[in-house]
Amino acid sequence: MSKVFVTGGTGYIGSHTVLELLRNGHEVVVMDNLSNSSAESLNRVKALTGISVPFYQADLLDKEAMSAIFAEHTFESVVHFAGLKAVGESVEKPLWYYKNNITGTLNLLEVMQENRVKNLVFSSSCTVYGEPDKVPISEDAPLSAVNPYGQTKLTIEYILRDLFQADQDWNMAILRYFNPVGADQSGTMGEDPNGIPNNLMPYVTQVAVGHLPYLRVFGNDYPTQDGTGIRDYIHVTDLALGHLKAIETLRLSPGLIRCNLGTGNGYSVLDVVKAFETASGVAIPYQFMPRRAGDAAAAYADPTLAETLLGWRAERDLEQMCKDSWKWQVNNPNGYS
Ligand code: NAD
Ligand code: UD1
Secondary structure (H helix, E strand, O other): OOEEEEEOOOOHHHHHHHHHHHHOOOEEEEEEOOOOOOOHHHHHHHHHHOOOOOEEEOOOOOHHHHHHHHHHOOOOEEEEOOOOOOHHHHHHOHHHHHHHHHHHHHHHHHHHHHOOOOEEEEEEEHHHEOOOOOOOEOOOOOOEOOOHHHHHHHHHHHHHHHHHHHOOOOEEEEEEEOEEEOOOOOOOOOOOOOOOOOOHHHHHHHHHOOOOOOEEEEOOOOOOOOOOOEEOEEEHHHHHHHHHHHHHHHHHOOOEEEEEEOOOOOEEHHHHHHHHHHHHOOOOOEEEEOOOOOOOOEEOEOOHHHHHHHOOOOOOOHHHHHHHHHHHHHHOOOOOO
């Protein structure tokens, strides 16, 4: 099997993808600057697979460090997760987000080009659809950015498009994730956000474990069945497996592809609360609050293209997502620390 370079491989989605790559016989090398993760995730990967993954603590902004890694290994493909992802922080520190995500990606692409490694899987986001005018969202929906984080994803998508137009030896899969949640079924790996979580599922699990008093539900006056926002939650293991399918697809039918990775099912905030309570047996107190700025009423994927192009479909349901999120949180109340 192939040797895969994974940037951001100690992070939430990256570490779960490393795990699935190893379980499926790939060789993996990880790079991360540990700005938003812990190398402990790779110890957990080792405990589950018996494999000690070569790890480089290095920064995308340090091109020489990346060149040195490419000099030591022959990679077939790169899966590029590394980047900053907090929407609110991106509004406060736009220059930092542009530099880290865009300059960082340009450095990676240059190093890949210099080493003639031209197979790339890139972590994009449903944020590139801005405020969607219809659901389900298919890949041909209009693109826009509503904050600097989203602008970095959109800009990188355009950079990849232009690079492919200039040199069709590149093979690229741009994967637009919907809302990743859940954890490996072992309960030993999961999402470990810094500070108070911004996203729904880690907030709910921290309420359940007693770290936070109650959930603030942002808005109960949306035009949805119960008034709360609707999203497409996808189990991180399904998402990880989508990357394996993308690597295979690039090998069999090269080119540039863009596709949604979502389940196609929309669930409201209260649906998630109820499913979590059932899965965990723990009550989640909540209070309705005003809408959060920039939130759409409903966003869920049309996942048809991923099935056609990649032969991939999400298999795990909301109950499994809640069970696995809970198992991780209850076994690791302080995350990896
Ligand atoms: P994460 O923060 O857990 O992982 C990202 C990793 O990148 C972290 O380990 C961080 O330390 C590392 N990193 C950041 N800047 C770096 C740099 N300059 N050099 C080296 N490493 C650097 O986040 P995640 O949830 O695993 O997200 C992975 C990717 O998927 C990101 O690109 C994110 O934007 C994208 N994405 C995430 C979501 C989501 O909701 N989690 C949704 C859509 C897209
Ligand atoms: C967030 C990001 C988005 C990214 C997406 C991918 C923001 C503003 N947007 O979107 O850029 O592409 O993740 O995963 O961060 N909610 C509550 N209470 C909370 C937290 C969330 O009610 O404490 C609600 C939200 O209003 C929303 C839903 O839960 O309706 C999901 O929120 P969240 O998990 O933050 O994801 P997104 O808003 O979809």
